[in-house]
Amino acid sequence: MKKIILPILLVIFLILISCTGYYLFYLNSNPHIYPDDSYTGTLAAEYTFPFKDSSVTLFVSVPASTYQGAGNAGSKTIPYTKILTLEYYNNIINDPLQEEMYAQILDQTDHVRTSWSLTDDEYVELLATFVQSIPYTTKEDYRYPVETVIDKFGDCDDKSMLLAGLLTRAGYDAVLLVFEEESHATVGIKTTDTTAYPDTGGYAILETTSYSYVTDKSFTFEDGTSLKSTPVVITAGEGTKIYTAGYQIEAILAYRDKAAELINQLSAKTESNTNTLETMEETITQYENDLNSLAALMDAKLSAYNAYIDQANAVTTQQKKLNSDYSSNKITYAEYVQQWDILKAEQTELLTAADEAWDGYTAYQTEYETLYAEYQAYFSTYTSTYATYSSTVGEQNRFVDIYNLIISEPYNREYVYQTVVNSPNL
Incomplete structure (x- = not known):
């Protein structure tokens, strides 16, 4: 005025x-x-x-x-x-x-x-x-x-x-x-x-x-x-x-007010779930980093094991040649025994190292499997939490859409009213 x-x-x-x-x-x-x-x-x-x-x-x-x-x-x-x-x-x-x-x-x-x-x-x-x-x-x-x-x-x-x-x-x-x-x-x-x-x-x-x-x-x-x-x-x-048509307006405005209240409640719930999911995602990332580290250690041990076995097999090949040389009288018995002892000691050392690498591999594998089981259980919880979050967001968005329609289209009263009466009860 x-x-x-x-x-x-x-x-x-x-x-x-x-x-x-x-x-x-x-x-x-x-x-x-x-x-x-x-x-x-x-x-x-x-x-x-x-x-x-x-x-x-x-x-x-x-x-x-x-x-x-x-x-x-x-x-x-x-x-x-x-x-x-x-x-x-x-x-x-x-x-x-x-x-x-x-x-x-x-x-x-x-x-x-x-x-x-x-x-x-x-x-x-x-x-x-x-x-x-x-x-x-x-x-x-x-x-x-x-x-x-x-x-x-x-x-x-x-x-x-x-x-x-x-x-x-x-x-x-x-x-x-x-x-x-x-x-x-x-x-x-x-x-x-x-x-x-x-x-x-x-x-x-x-x-x-x-x-x-x-x-x-x-x-x-x-x-x-x-x-x-x-x-x-x-x-x-x-x-x-x-x-x-006042009765329709009353229904529209009542739905608007209840929707606004529910949107606020769902928004608070969504924010809480968002914070929870962010924390869980950080934990999942840590799990994945730890699993990747263990997988790398397993690969290293397995590579070392395979390398020791390959070297031990090479020694076995040398032993076979030594046997052949002795059988064909290319070397003396004394020479044979001396070389055989050297090869045997080398092979024993390699097989011992291979056993240690394998033991390390299996230890890491056991640790990996235990951690992976924890990871799967935690990820299942995360999936469930995310499903709840998605459901809440979906519900919130549905009411936001109706709320926005109500406040933005008062010139479309009949359509808004029909939308309200056919929408989920609050």
């Missing part, structure tokens, strides 16, 4: 009580647009915004004299009595020079309603989504809906006045809800269920600052606070149609 800037002349008028006739007129006259006829031609704005599973484009043009006049100081003069009662909102919404603009928007959205076979509730959502798509920007002075449309920006009361004007002209019982304590304004749409905001006479909140569901009361300000006070209800028109 904005601060209302009173003209300095008002103070003078209040002092000059002698000018009673003009003073009374000033107190009771309505704010309205004084067209600036020095501007000719038209100004236009085009909007494309999402709705359901598609998008809608609207084109609006207004006389430049109306737009420029709305921005002039004279058009923004608000009588003192109107400020006290906030009645000026009604005058700003319903200035007759804006009727052409309202009609253009409603003609185009009514065509969408017919071609898309929208229900009355969906038509409320279509108009709301159009206004919610307008970028939120705060200005000090209040602005007429025609300014909001052409400028393509507005704050809470700018956008709410525009939406209230559209809804009432479309036949809906809509009002402006002004939360003076929170300096916030929104639209109220008549409903007959429990979604109505307290002490409003049965009107549900319809936020305009950004995409949101009709009846959603969970609007929060930047500092984290929410709406608490009783709003001033300001009539915007004479429509009679009500919004009836």
